[in-house]
Amino acid sequence: MKNTKVIFMGTPDFAVPVLEKLIENTNVIMVVTQPDKEVGRNHELQPTPIKKVAMNHGIEVFQPTKIREDYEPITSLNADIIITCAYGQIIPEAILTNPRLGCINVHASLLPKLRGGAPIHHAIIDGEEKTGITIMYMDKKMDTGDIISKEEYTIKSTDNVGTLHDILSEIGSNLLIKTLPSIIDGTNNRMKQNEEEATYAWNIKREEEHLDFNVSAKEVYNKVRGLNPWPKANTIINGVEVKVLECFIGEKDSNLSSGTICEINKDNIGICTKDKIIYITKVKPFGKKEMSARDYINGLNKDKIIHTIVE
Numbered sequence: 014m015k016n017t018k019v020i021f022m023g024t025p026d027f028a029v030p031v032l033e034k035l036i037e038n039t040n041v042i043m044v045v046t047q048p049d050k051e052v053g054r055n056h057e058l059q060p061t062p063i064k065k066v067a068m069n070h071g072i073e074v075f076q077p078t079k080i081r082e083d084y085e086p087i088t089s090l091n092a093d094i095i096i097t098c099a100y101g102q103i104i105p106e107a108i109l110t111n112p113r114l115g116c117i118n119v120h121a122s123l124l125p126k127l128r129g130g131a132p133i134h135h136a137i138i139d140g141e142e143k144t145g146i147t148i149m150y151m152d153k154k155m156d157t158g159d160i161i162s163k164e165e166y167t168i169k170s171t172d173n174v175g176t177l178h179d180i181l182s183e184i185g186s187n188l189l190i191k192t193l194p195s196i197i198d199g200t201n202n203r204m205k206q207n208e209e210e211a212t213y214a215w216n217i218k219r220e221e222e223h224l225d226f227n228v229s230a231k232e233v234y235n236k237v238r239g240l241n242p243w244p245k246a247n248t249i250i251n252g253v254e255v256k257v258l259e260c261f262i263g264e265k266d267s268n269l270s271s272g273t274i275c276e277i278n279k280d281n282i283g284i285c286t287k288d289k290i291i292y293i294t295k296v297k298p299f300g301k302k303e304m305s306a307r308d309y310i311n312g313l314n315k316d317k318i319i320h321t322i323v324e
Contacts, residue, residue: 017197018042020092020112026062027178028098030186031119033066035096038190041072042090047101048076081105094196097151098185101130109151114196116151119185123147123163125211128156133177135214136168138239140231143167144177146185148192150203157211159203162192173238217244224248226272226323230262230289245297249324250274251317258303259295266290272322277315280307284323 021032022045035041044067049058060068067074077083080102087095087108094114097104099121109116122132124147129135136144145165150158164184168177195201217240224233224246237260240246245256260281267285269275276283281292297303 014038014193014197016040017114017193018090018093020045020087020090020095021063022046022095022097022100022104023063024061024101025099027121027182027185028100028119029062029066030182031096031098031189032063034186034190036066036070036072038193041067041070042092043073043075043087045075045077045080045087045100048078080108084108087111096189103155104151106153109153117161117189117196118149118151118156118158119189120147120149120156121181121185122214123165124149124156124160125206125208127212127214129214130216132214133181134174134217134239136239137172137174137177138236139212140235141168144181146181146188148189157206159205161196161201161203162188164188173241175242222247224257224323226284226286226291228287230286230291233286233291234260234262251313251321252324254299255309256297256299256303257293257295258297260291260293263290263292269320270322272324274318274321274323277310277313277319279310280305282306282310 017039019035019039019041020043021035021041023032024047044063046061046063049060052059064074075086084105084107088111092112094112095108095116097116098119104116122136123145127135143165145163147160148162149160152158166180166184222240222244224236226233237246237257241258245258247254247256263283267288267290269285271285271287273285274282275285275290281294283290283292294306296306296309298309
């Protein structure tokens with residue numbers, strides 16, 4: 014495998030273990046990633062996590078703004094295989110048909126479930142019992158190519174996007190290295206996806222971050238976990254947006270309208286859902302740092318918000 018010429022395409026932290034494993038086991042001749050972005054008040058250009066890894070290893074980096082229009086530096090290298098993981102742009106057919114071994118994608122779900130850009134978030138938000146990694150051949154449509162291998166992971170009730178992200182990233186990097194030999198020698202048993210089983214995990218929109226307490230406590234709990242630590246779920250308490258980072262489902266049945274703040278305790282705030290009370294334990298008020306519910310409560314006028322309905 015060490016002589017296999019690989020072009021790797023990826024951008025965020027999730028793809029870093031995948032690239033590092035490829036560098037150890039193959040000949041990575043180019044890394045393709047998104048353009049640097051301005052961050053902070055000073056608008057300093059920040060390289061992507063993948064670019065940092067490539068630079069540390071002295072690997073050529075290519076950062077096209079629109080890969081549909083600017084791909085010749087990739088196709089001219091005559092790589093044996095192109096491997097993508099959370100790259101962030103749609104790959105044109107000119108690239109897909111270029112390498113002799115094809116283009117392979119490392120996707121963070123058990124395809125055909127959760128196709129799209131936010132499979133880790135939606136696995137938790139949608140209440141899936143398990144998720145995992147799929148290694149697949151790429152084609153012109155999004156996440157529809159033939160499956161080469163999969164590995165499952167049972168989602169724990171304590172998992173959030175952050176923990177699941179890290180677990181799946183490691184699973185993906187290891188599964189890819191296990192799978193590569195069968196791709197290189199053509200012995201893998203590629204399998205077409207069942208379109209009838211397909212579901213989608215579109216990128217999270219701003220309005221989808223808002224909590225709706227007119228659903229079950231379990232659904233609220235899953236949404237909080239499925240948006241923590243990014244982009245974070247939110248609600249409006251006393252006219253101010255509050256990010257909700259952690260919560261738990263209580264044993265008490267709701268006895269007031271959904272969304273009503275029914276309890277303000279020492280360490281949590283109880284809000285009614287359509288079935289149970291959910292207790293918020295960690296928040297980030299607008300313009301402030303993350304804090305425990307206990308610290309947040311200390312700054313509240315409790316009499317003013319008890320029995321009010323969050324927006």
